[in-house]
Amino acid sequence: MLASSEEPANKMRRLNTGEDWNRKLLASGPYAAVVPDGSVPFVNRHEEMFDLFEANADVILRLQRARAESLQIDNWRPCRVAIAAQMFGSGKTTLGRNFIQQLKDSEYEKFAKEKIARLENKMIEESLEAEWNLMKRARTLYWDLSGCHTVEAVADRLTGKSHGDVSGHIANHVMCKAIKGGATPLFVHFDEVGELGNQVGDLREAIRQTWSKMLEQEADQPMQRIYFFLSGRDVPLNALGKPGSPIGTKWIILDMLKEEHIKSILSTSTLSQKLREFSELNGLPKTLVQWTGGSPRLLVYCLRALHHLSEEGVSTGDGEQTMEMVYSIFQEVQAIAGEVFLAAEDEGDWRETWMYLILLAQLRVPCHRRMVVHVGNSENNLETLLGRLNIYISKPSKLIVGIEDPFYICHMKMVEKFVRARFSSDCRVHLFLGAETGMNAAQLLECLVEQRIIVKACLGQDFACLWKVLLNPLLDGTMAADKVVVLDKGSPLKPFPKITQQAKSLSEVTLPLPNILHPNNLSAAMEKLDSNKVYRPGQKSGSADTFIKQEGFVIELQDKSGVASGITWSDICKEVNKCLKDGHVIWVLIAIKLSETMLRWVGDKPLVLKAGYYQEEAVSKNSMLLYRPECSKHWTQKIVNGKFEKLPSGKNTTGQHTELLVRENLEVVIAPPSAIKEFLGAEDFEIVQRLAEQKTDEAIGGKIEVPFLSRFYNFGSRASTGHDTATSSGAGPPPASPHRVTIGVQHGDAEGKVKFSTAAAPEVIKEAIRNELHLPEYQRFQLKDADDCGVPVDGNLPPGKYKVVLLEA
Incomplete structure (x- = not known):
């Protein structure tokens, strides 16, 4: 604590001392009393508590059944x-430390009983409730195995x-410890077991042998209850827990x-008065979640x-x-x-992989x-990573069908800020780090379009690419068609203010631009900005x-x-009226679906509307789009x-509606879905369609696949950044799009069909x-x-029916 006589400047000098x-932050020395370890309340662990209880209760019930029937396992x-x-x-250590005590908490007990009741099996329900009551009487035996690299070191420590x-x-x-406690x-909590590496399997074997000893106790004696x-x-x-190993695993997420x-937590009495006052400060709790992802230790x-x-x-009034x-x-x-950022020594080998994981989080x-992640020439499963x-990972709020133990990689603003600053020259960073996490069809379509432009223009080797080639076939017939694409290859994508009527209309627009702008200031703001940017x-x-x-x-993409x-004429008029009011502008509609009327007008190629008036013909059906020059009072075409x-x-032709x-100097391009499909590629177009058709509570995982993301964001091979020469992955015309394959598989009486992308990794298939x-x-x-010949399992597997032959572990 600083003396009251110290000047603010001296305070700031102390504040900026790294060692201080x-x-x-580590709560050591004179600061040990500030939010000490263990002072934060135990919250948000209902599911984890039940998972830990259920895994142990299930083992005990299996052992009891075997003892009752005199069976060996x-x-x-x-x-x-x-x-x-x-x-x-x-929160792993905290969960183990609090587990037995929290079993006695009425809130957790109520939650557990509700979960057990959903099993709709009276016998199992009664057995689990009885086990809960027994388990909450347990003693806790905690062993910290930090520094134990071999199972011999574990035995020596114990x-x-x-x-x-x-x-x-x-x-x-362990068995002797249990027997000493009588009934x-x-x-038993073995903590920090990661340093054992693969020898953790020997610790697993010790647990299996303990269960075996529990099973072998005299039949007329009560069985020791040991939970792990x-x-x-x-x-x-x-x-x-791999196949062939003695026991399985229950992964607690x-x-x-x-x-x-x-x-x-902020309102708890164990924290300082200052922190308790922060609980309602300018949305600070929400800000803390956004910046830390909700990690308990980062929160501390x-x-x-x-x-x-x-x-x-120091003022903390603004979160x-x-x-x-x-x-x-x-x-x-x-x-x-x-504990948060990518270490400098890891940037060479792990930068691409780490960024890819941030993409999955975003x-x-x-x-x-x-899940197997392919980045460049390396591949790793997420378990290793x-x-x-x-x-940091978090649990889905809803069940995701078809995925065992699903989780999300946490998106946190602290990491996003680090990535934006450290890797600012990598154009992909700006592509996938948006303002919001998650992605719906609209956001994916927007990103796909930006990706096509930025990755091809900035990571490609064709430095004289024309706009009609880059956006083929969307700009055919426009004034930009034969213009050379010029984009800042180091940092092409830049943020721009949100245009909203809620903003105050400015008499003069100056840089830097505010976060929001009135529509009246849109053209002036664009005039102030640098060219050759997106x-x-x-x-x-x-x-x-x-x-x-x-x-x-300027090219505007909607x-x-x-x-x-589908998109109607009224929709198009509404959007075009929002575009820039000055200068040469090509406004392009990129829509997945048009209304039947629009399809009839547009045809199978992009329709370019140039200066003049346009309106729908006033007839009951099969109307046409009418056109007249601005100088004419009558429709001419x-x-x-x-x-x-x-x-x-x-002929007296009249118009109706908008x-x-x-x-x-304005050109309006309305592209049919067939042209959008040609621009995006069939597979990417269909992914947007599937995502647009999904229900709001469905997970994105069923619609977007990891191989697609690798290709989409150019992680499939080592990407060039900044002004370096690009790799072949981004050069010239894009490679042929992967497509989906369906094969039949059979093992014994079980048959099924498997769909996969030709870009899928062997482990994914x-x-x-x-x-x-x-x-x-x-x-x-x-x-x-069919000829009983072995075939490799990879993306080149042709359609057909295959027999699955199991191999030894």
């Missing part, structure tokens, strides 16, 4: 050990010695904290920083500005930066630990979705993904099937086959064709 912040795989293997700071059958030695030790159950929980970062779950949980670091900033006299300061402090403290793609890189307005802007500013003209009734035809002289004036035939995870197999 290191002690403050030969297949231990249905008995699963509970394991939490997430990023440090996600017992002071190791010899012979080390797994058996550990099992005997009181024992909860393993936790630690970088735990090789394969070594715990600890969810991140939400806004309501942070409000509850932030709370300590907030406390000390306030104590030092965003305060978190900007906290972010700067975190970068200075290596112990914390190492798009909220449902993931699973066996969860342990190797700084990745500008993306803020979300839900009352303007085009994308502006491409070139010397002498993306429409609706697939219900009709438009049907993309062609302008003269109207018969003397009339559109296309000003001088194998996993789809396992899921379709309900094979165990990681089950090895071979495919054989």
